[in-house]
Amino acid sequence: MRSETDPEKTGASSTVCTPEIRVYRGGRLERETTSLTEIEQLQHDAERTTWVDLPTADHEALVQIAQTLHLHPLAIEDVEESHERAKLVRYETHLFLTLYAMAAPNDVESELERHQIDIFLTRNVVVTVRHGDGFDLGGARLAWEAHPTLLAIGGITVLWAIVDQIVDTHFDTVQQLDESIDALEDELFGDTPDSRGIQLNAYHLHKRLVTLRRLALPTREILSSVINRAEPPLPDALRPYFLDVYDHVLRVSDWTDSLRDLASTIIDTNLSSQSNRMNLVMKKLTSWAAIIAVPTLITGFFGMNVNFPYFQTDVGAVIAVTLIALTSVGLYAWFKRLDWL
Numbered sequence: 001m002r003s004e005t006d007p008e009k010t011g012a013s014s015t016v017c018t019p020e021i022r023v024y025r026g027g028r029l030e031r032e033t034t035s036l037t038e039i040e041q042l043q044h045d046a047e048r049t050t051w052v053d054l055p056t057a058d059h060e061a062l063v064q065i066a067q068t069l070h071l072h073p074l075a076i077e078d079v080e081e082s083h084e085r086a087k088l089v090r091y092e093t094h095l096f097l098t099l100y101a102m103a104a105p106n107d108v109e110s111e112l113e114r115h116q117i118d119i120f121l122t123r124n125v126v127v128t129v130r131h132g133d134g135f136d137l138g139g140a141r142l143a144w145e146a147h148p149t150l151l152a153i154g155g156i157t158v159l160w161a162i163v164d165q166i167v168d169t170h171f172d173t174v175q176q177l178d179e180s181i182d183a184l185e186d187e188l189f190g191d192t193p194d195s196r197g198i199q200l201n202a203y204h205l206h207k208r209l210v211t212l213r214r215l216a217l218p219t220r221e222i223l224s225s226v227i228n229r230a231e232p233p234l235p236d237a238l239r240p241y242f243l244d245v246y247d248h249v250l251r252v253s254d255w256t257d258s259l260r261d262l263a264s265t266i267i268d269t270n271l272s273s274q275s276n277r278m279n280l281v282m283k284k285l286t287s288w289a290a291i292i293a294v295p296t297l298i299t300g301f302f303g304m305n306v307n308f309p310y311f312q313t314d315v316g317a318v319i320a321v322t323l324i325a326l327t328s329v330g331l332y333a334w335f336k337r338l339d340w341l
Contacts, residue, residue: 017058022141024049027148036061040068043125049151051158052127053137057082057118065127069094071120079118079129086218088225095121097159097222100215101135101169104176108204112173112211119162126155128162140165153235160238163223164245170216170252174259177212180205181262188270198270206263213256220249287335294327 021033025048042050054061057079066076075096078084089096096119103113115135120127128137143161144150150157184205188198223246227234234242298320309316335341 017054017056017061019061020051020053020055022051024051024151027150027152029145036064036068039065039125043069043122045124048124049155049158050125051141051155052125054127054129055133057129057131062129065120069120069122069125069127071127072096075120082116082131084116086215086222088222090231093122095119097121099163099166099219099222101166102173102212102215103134103169104173104180104208108180108201112208114211114215117162117166119159121155121159124155126158135169137162137165139168150237150241153238156230156234156238159226160241160245163219164241164248167219167245167248167252170212170219171248173212174252174255177205177208178255178259181259181266184266188266188273193270193273195270195274199267202263202266202270206260206267209256209260209263213253213260216249216252216256220246220253223249283340287331287340290335291328291331294331295324298323298327 018034019036021035021038023030023033023038023042027049030048036052039050039052042048052065054065059080062076062079065071066073070093072091072094075089075091075094078096078098084098086100087098099117099119101115101117103115105113113134116131117135117137118129120129130137140158140161143164144157147157150160180201184198184201187193223242227239227242227246332341
């Protein structure tokens, strides 16, 4: 259930939420406006395609649009709650989609930037709701305006351009994460690797990849549904464009899975490297301990308070020193040959 809305906050948001409305006829821009009252007439105009963009999920604007276009209240509730999963829902009068654009901050410890975009698609009207200024649909607008023949088909062309721009952010993000993993691999196999830093960065990269996969993977099912099960069926002229976006989604999905496995491998390899370095240290310590133990053993034997040949003589001292030197040098040479020192 949607939580209650603070009237003061609602009023404040309604004063700053100015919708952008563009009306196209025959695939060409006819006019721009900010008046939501025009939508009621435009929704029945088969010759025109209208795009309505809300920069925020303003309650009053959403209610007005919902009443005009007969949008389902559950879809409006999903928009106002935000942070919904990526999805496509078919209602009697419209399609409702929730998608996420993404970006990877330069600080590897920061989480992925997620920008939710909600889309209502009717026959002639497309409504987009952005949750803040973090993602601009200018690139998508330029794309659909560059294809007037396709835009004349209807709002489905606007949907293609928006999804294409969103998937491009997924592709750019996974490419940036790939470069980060390459840098991490170089550091891992460098001369002086920072094990703790590598482990921490690999963990954050793995976490980012999991987030990317969780948000990007549903886009594949959404596009598949639009391509194969759209009502009315997807026009043949638009099918290649949607298939191209679908191919990009598959590449992002496969790439993300590969990088996620690679990040896990880096974590495991780093732990193994730390263990190997510890083993080397232990071998050196053990070798030196063995070398030191020999003089201790010999001096302990000759230090017994018992009479034996050469006891308390210069010859006995020479024998003891010689044994210490020979065994120590012999052990050192042996350990060196075994590459323990």
